[in-house]
Amino acid sequence: MNKKKPNDFYQRVYEVVAQIPNGKVTSYGAISKYLGVESGARMVGYAMNNYVSTELGFEIPAHRVLNRLGQLTGRAHFEGDTMRERLEQEGVEFKEEYTVNMDKHFWNPFELELL
Template sequence: MSSSAKPNDFYERVFEVVAQIPTGRVTSYGAIAQYLGVASGARMVGYAMNNYRSYNLGYELPAHRVLNRLGQLTGRAHFEGDTMRERLQQEEVEFVDEYQVNMEKHFWDPVELEG
């Protein structure tokens, strides 16, 4: 994909939501999909996140804040080394296991964008 390629509308909407995840908070692929009206679209959100670096967005997404529904860092393979975990720790996000975030404490629902 060339650097001049533009993301499709769904991807753009995913990127807009991810860009607004507050520091120290995390959300899930499914929560983003549900917010965008694609209730079973968690995988589609995952595809968008896997590909966002192939687009020249002009800004960096806080992709490290998007986890699976259990709070597991399933996207960490797309980060160099242990960068995903390290970034979350720098934001004082608590872990309940080596690669699992305390979702009760740190979960952010994109519905908060409406309030």
């Protein structure tokens, strides 16, 4: 049977995140939903946290992953304002100091299927 493999899930998360287009952002919930775990938003965040402490060998645009409100909830895991700076550098519009315009830049992982 399909045995649950957390490690695999993490790997999936990294691969999805790695494909977020420049200047786009997505949410933890959207990623977990795409991976088939609708209520696994927290695990996506957990995966990201795990990624930071365990280098994989390739980098992922973790700064493009926000919560559903577009808030940079994970900015504390970056150096200073690295997360916000990178997003601004990519042309992402901010509504607040640490809140981006999700409506304008949201990227749905399901678009991968359409390619």
